Amino acid sequence: MSEPGPLAGLRVLDFSHVFAGPFCTRSLADMGADVVHVESASRQAGDRYRAAYQHRNKRSIGINLKTGAGQQVAARLAAVADIIVENFSSSVMRRLNLDYASLAPANRRLIYISLSGYGHTGPRSEWLSMNMNLQAYTGLMLMTGFEGDPPTAISNSWNDYIGGLHGIIAIMQALADRVDSGAGRYIDLSQFECSVATVGALLLASAVSGKTPPRLGNRSSDDAPQGVYPCAGDDQWVALTVQTDGQWRALAELLGRSGFLADERLSTAAARMQHHEELDAAIAAWTREQTPAAAASRLQSAGIPAERMRRVADVVDAPDSGAVYRPFTTAGGRSALAATLPFTFGESALSEVETPHEMGADTRDVLRDWLEMNGDEIGALESDRVLV
Amino acid sequence: MKSARSKAIASLSEAKRLRVLDVTGPAGVYAARLLAEQGHEVIRIEHPAGDAVRRLGPFLGPSPNLEDGAYHQFFNAGKRSVALDLTSDEGLAIFARLAQSADVIVASGLQHADLARLRARDQHLVTVRLVNDDIPELIAYARSGLLSITGHPGKTPVLMGGHIIYAATGLWVMVATSAALLVQKATGRGQSVTVDIQQCFETFLDMAVENYTGRNRPTERRGYRGAVTAVSGAFPSSDGFWMLSLGDGNDRWPVLMDWMQDPVLAGDPALAEYDERQRQRDRILDRISAWAKALPKIDLVTEAQRRHIPAAPVATTSELADDPQLIERGFLVNVDHPRYGRMRFPRGALATLWDHSIGFAPTLGEGNAEILS
Numbered sequence: 001m002s003e004p005g006p007l008a009g010l011r012v013l014d015f016s017h018v019f020a021g022p023f024c025t026r027s028l029a030d031m032g033a034d035v036v037h038v039e040s041a042s043r044q045a046g047d048r049y050r051a052a053y054q055h056r057n058k059r060s061i062g063i064n065l066k067t068g069a070g071q072q073v074a075a076r077l078a079a080v081a082d083i084i085v086e087n088f089s090s091s092v093m094r095r096l097n098l099d100y101a102s103l104a105p106a107n108r109r110l111i112y113i114s115l116s117g118y119g120h121t122g123p124r125s126e127w128l129s130m131n132m133n134l135q136a137y138t139g140l141m142l143m144t145g146f147e148g149d150p151p152t153a154i155s156n157s158w159n160d161y162i163g164g165l166h167g168i169i170a171i172m173q174a175l176a177d178r179v180d181s182g183a184g185r186y187i188d189l190s191q192f193e194c195s196v197a198t199v200g201a202l203l204l205a206s207a208v209s210g211k212t213p214p215r216l217g218n219r220s221s222d223d224a225p226q227g228v229y230p231c232a233g234d235d236q237w238v239a240l241t242v243q244t245d246g247q248w249r250a251l252a253e254l255l256g257r258s259g260f261l262a263d264e265r266l267s268t269a270a271a272r273m274q275h276h277e278e279l280d281a282a283i284a285a286w287t288r289e290q291t292p293a294a295a296a297s298r299l300q301s302a303g304i305p306a307e308r309m310r311r312v313a314d315v316v317d318a319p320d321s322g323a324v325y326r327p328f329t330t331a332g333g334r335s336a337l338a339a340t341l342p343f344t345f346g347e348s349a350l351s352e353v354e355t356p357h358e359m360g361a362d363t364r365d366v367l368r369d370w371l372e373m374n375g376d377e378i379g380a381l382e383s384d385r386v387l388v
Numbered sequence: 389m390k391s392a393r394s395k396a397i398a399s400l401s402e403a404k405r406l407r408v409l410d411v412t413g414p415a416g417v418y419a420a421r422l423l424a425e426q427g428h429e430v431i432r433i434e435h436p437a438g439d440a441v442r443r444l445g446p447f448l449g450p451s452p453n454l455e456d457g458a459y460h461q462f463f464n465a466g467k468r469s470v471a472l473d474l475t476s477d478e479g480l481a482i483f484a485r486l487a488q489s490a491d492v493i494v495a496s497g498l499q500h501a502d503l504a505r506l507r508a509r510d511q512h513l514v515t516v517r518l519v520n521d522d523i524p525e526l527i528a529y530a531r532s533g534l535l536s537i538t539g540h541p542g543k544t545p546v547l548m549g550g551h552i553i554y555a556a557t558g559l560w561v562m563v564a565t566s567a568a569l570l571v572q573k574a575t576g577r578g579q580s581v582t583v584d585i586q587q588c589f590e591t592f593l594d595m596a597v598e599n600y601t602g603r604n605r606p607t608e609r610r611g612y613r614g615a616v617t618a619v620s621g622a623f624p625s626s627d628g629f630w631m632l633s634l635g636d637g638n639d640r641w642p643v644l645m646d647w648m649q650d651p652v653l654a655g656d657p658a659l660a661e662y663d664e665r666q667r668q669r670d671r672i673l674d675r676i677s678a679w680a681k682a683l684p685k686i687d688l689v690t691e692a693q694r695r696h697i698p699a700a701p702v703a704t705t706s707e708l709a710d711d712p713q714l715i716e717r718g719f720l721v722n723v724d725h726p727r728y729g730r731m732r733f734p735r736g737a738l739a740t741l742w743d744h745s746i747g748f749a750p751t752l753g754e755g756n757a758e759i760l761s
Binding site for chain 1: 404418443445446459461462463526528531534537540546547550551555559562564569571574579580581583584585586587588596600602606607609612616628629630693698702705708712713717720728733734736738741
C-alpha cells in the first residue's frame with residue numbers, strides 16, 4: 001500500500017481456507033491490516049500454485065496444529081490478535097482448543113468470526129457446503145437464465161465473495177462497537193444467509209404471493225428492447241439496452257426498420273415489452289451479419305447503450321476496462337493480474353499486490369513481532385517440528 | 389446451541405446511532421439497507437417522482453406503482469424517506485441543511501465538489517461517492533467479462549437474475565463506508581471515499597483473470613452438469629433439481645456407489661479412479677439422472693448429507709420463503725406488514741447476526757414533514 005490503509009495496525013489471525021475466508025482476510029490485508037495466515041503441512045496438499053486471489057498481502061506462518069505445542073503457539077498468537085477468521089466445519093476449531101470459548105478468556109478484545117456454510121445453529125448447520133451448492137440452494141440458479149432453462153450458474157465462487165464481503169462488514173461493525181465497549185465478540189456468520197439476503201427482494205415477492213417470479217433471461221423488468229444477441233463468428237455476442245424513446249428511434253433507424261416507428265404497437269416501452277420476441281428477431285438479424293466489436297461500435301455511435309460480450313482475455317487487453325486490476329509477480333516469476341479494492345480513500349491510490357508468500361515464509365518474523373520470541377525459543381519449536 | 393450465537397444487542401444506544409443520508413441508486417441501495425440493519429437512522433433522499441429502485445418489478449400489489457416494488461420493499465426496509473429534487477437549487481439547499489445533521493452521506497449523482505463543500509463545513513462528515521453507476525446493468529455486466537462466464541456452453545450468455553450483481557456492488561459500497569466510519573470513530577475526522585461501480589463488477593472476475601494471466605487457464609460458461617468436477621452438477625428430481633458435488637478425490641465414490649446400488653457403475657472397478665470418472669463423465673451423469681429423477685430433492689439431499697456427500701436442493705425463492713434453516717436462525721421472521729398482512733419477512737443477514745429488528749420500507753416522502761422541520 002502506498003500509505004497506511006484504514007485498518008493499519010490491526011492484527012488478523014487467519015485460519016481460513018477456500019474461499020470465503022481467504023477473500024475476507026485478503027481484503028482486510030488490502031485495507032492495511034497485518035494478516036497472518038496460519039498454515040500446516042496437511043493443508044498444503046494439491047495445487048502448488050499460490051494464488052494471489054487467496055494469499056496476497058498476507059504473511060504466512062507454518063504451525064503443526066496437530067501437536068499440543070503447536071496449538072499453544074496458535075493460542076498465544078490469538079491472545080494478541082484483534083481478529084480471528086476461520087471457516088472450518090463447526091467441530092474443528094473446538095478440537096484444536098482454538099474455538100472462541102477457549103480463546104476469549106485470555107483476550108476479551110478478540111473478535112472471532114466463523115464463516116461457515118449454514119451457520120453453527122439450526123437444522124442445516126452440519127450440512128457440507130460448497131459454492132455450487134449455495135448457488136443452487138440460494139435461488140440464484142433458478143432465477144438466472146430463461147424460463148424453462150435448466151439451473152444456470154456463474155463460473156466463479158460467487159457465494160464465497162458474497163459471504164466474505166458480509167464477513168468484512170460484520171468485522172468492521174464489531175471493531176466499531178469495540179471502540180465503545182472495549183470488548184470483542186463471537187460472530188457466527190452463515191454464507192447461506194448472506195447469499196439469500198442478496199435475493200431478498202424476490203424472496204419477499206414469493207413470501208407475499210406464494211409464487212416464484214418468472215426468470216427474465218436478459219430482459220429488463222421495465223425497459224425494452226434489451227438483450228444479448230448473436231454476432232458473426234463462434235460464440236460472439238453483443239448486449240444492448242434501450243432505455244429511452246430516443247434510443248428506440250435510433251435503434252429502429254440503425255436496423256433499417258423505420259416502419260417500427262410508425263407502428264402503434266411499439267410506441268412505448270411497455271408496448272415493446274409485449275412484442276419483445278419480434279424485436280429480438282429483427283435485432284438478431286442485424287447483429288448476426290457483423291462482428292461484436294462492429295455492432296457495439298455502431299450502436300454506441302447511435303447513442304444506444306451497448307457492449308460486446310468481453311471474455312477474460314478481452315477484459316485484460318481492453319484499454320478502457322480492467323481498471324481494478326494490478327500487476328503482480330507470481331511465485332513462479334510470471335507477471336499476472338489480480339483485482340484490488342474498487343474504492344479509494346481520499347486521494348490515496350489503490351492497494352498494490354504483493355507476490356504471495358510461500359507457506360511458512362514469515363514464521364520467524366511473526367513470532368518475533370507478535371510474541372517477542374527470541375531465536376532460541378523459535379529454534380526449539382523448529383527442532384520439535386512444531387513449526388513447519 | 390442458541391447460546392453459541394453472537395450475543396444480541398437489542399438496539400443501538402442513541403450515542404452510537406448514526407444519521408445516514410442515502411442518495412443511492414440500485415447499485416448502492418443495499419449498502420444503505422445494511423446500515424439500517426446495523427441499527428443506524430437511514431434517511432433515503434428520493435426524487436419526488438419516484439426513483440429507479442421503486443420502479444423495479446416484480447410488484448407486490450395488483451399493478452405497478454411506486455410503493456409495491458419488491459426491490460423497494462426489501463432494499464429500503466428500515467429507512468425513512470424524504471422526497472427531494474436534487475436537480476433543483478431549492479432541493480440542493482434543503483439537502484445541504486439536512487447534511488448538517490448527518491454523520492455519513494452515501495451518494496450517487498452528486499458532484500465531488502458539492503460533497504467537498506459539505507465536508508469543509510463539517511469536519512466530522514463521511515462522504516461515500518459512487519461513480520460509474522449509471523452504466524446500464526447488462527452493459528456493465530458484458531463489459532466486465534462476467535457475462536462470458538454466466539450461462540450454458542454455446543448458448544446465449546445471460547445476466548445473473550434478480551439484479552444480484554447490484555447487491556454485490558452494494559456490498560463493496562458498504563465495505564468502503566464501514567472502513568470510513570471506523571476511521572471517523574477512531575480519529576473523529578471525516579473521510580472522503582469514492583467507489584467505482586464498474587470496478588466493483590470487475591472484482592468478481594478476479595479468479596478468472598488471474599488464472600488466465602498467471603496460468604493460461606481460460607474460464608468460460610460451464611453450465612450445470614459436470615461443471616466443477618466430473619461427478620457434480622444439478623440433476624433432475626421428481627420435484628425439480630438437486631445439486632450434487634463429489635470432489636476430485638476418491639473417498640466419496642464408493643459411498644455414492646453404496647447408496648445408488650447401480651449394477652452398471654458398481655460393476656466397473658476402473659471408475660474408482662478420478663481420471664476414469666472424468667473420461668466416462670457423461671455416462672455417469674446420465675445414470676445418476678435416471679436414478680434420482682423419481683425421488684424428491686429433499687430426500688436425496690438429506691441422504692447425501694447423511695453420507696457426507698455435499699449436496700443441496702436447487703431452490704426457488706418460494707421454497708426459500710419456507711426454509712427451516714432461515715426460520716430457525718431468525719432470518720425469516722413473522723410480521724404483520726402494513727401493506728401485505730401476516731407474512732414471513734426476510735430480516736437480512738446482518739440484522740439476523742446482531743438480532744436487530746428492521747422496519748418496513750417507507751412510503752415516498754413520508755418523512756418530509758417531520759425530518760425537514
